[in-house]
């Protein structure tokens with residue numbers, strides 16, 4: 001974020017960029033805006049609380065659909081059933097996958113508002129959704145998903161995501177004293193630890209430094225993730241997304257191991 005901006009003004013600026021693009025392309029040529037509610041693989045980037053609402057208002061203004069990608073964020077990962085629910089928006093379409101079966105079998109699904117669904121009930125050209133896929137509606141994957149959702153509900157795993165995520169965040173807080181740790185971002189059991197060379201300028205830490213920290217975690221029995229190279233040069237965020245069924249003991253193991261690797265008490 002440029003120094004002259006606050007998080008709020010930068011958020012408005014970014015939403016404005018979407019509006020400018022829609023206008024530039026001409027609204028009648030733009031079908032939809034698709035976005036993750038929190039950018040996950042790009043570095044666990046949490047938007048300002050007003051950002052998604054601003055984007056929704058822009059989409060409505062120009063008659064553009066808002067598609068929210070909950071493939072990573074959905075099914076309790078951030079402490080609500082779906083992450084868009086943190087931001088007071090009502091997307092037209094929601095895409096989902098991984099958490100729907102807790103990844104035990106591959107399955108994905110797309111939900112849409114009734115007014116869109118109804119279009120495919122018309123007669124003639126639009127009487128069905130003209131699309132095919134190889135494993136669509138696979139009964140084994142669907143059965144796993146139903147069981148998974150049943151267990152999530154029975155064990156209140158969405159609430160657990162909030163409770164255990166907050167504990168993990170609190171236990172990791174001392175890491176902020178380390179010169180390499182520029183930020184810790186957390187919502188539910190989605191956490192990102194941003195590693196920087198300089199806390200003020202947020203210049204990303206070198207890939208070898210991050211690789212070494214990850215290797216040392218692994219040697220102690222903890223596998224941590226890292227963001228991908230969506231933005232070149234910014235693969236500097238350690239990502240944590242443990243199972244929602246994580247226990248207090250697991251939370252302590254994760255935080256203690258990471259603190260040991262960073263030599264922080």
Ligand SMILES: Cc1ncc(COP(=O)(O)O)c(C=O)c1O
Pocket residue numbers: 036040041069070071072097108
């Ligand atoms: C947030 C997000 N959206 C979409 C996808 C792509 O999903 P698929 O491989 O099912 O097309 C991924 C894949 O990991 C993802 O992480």
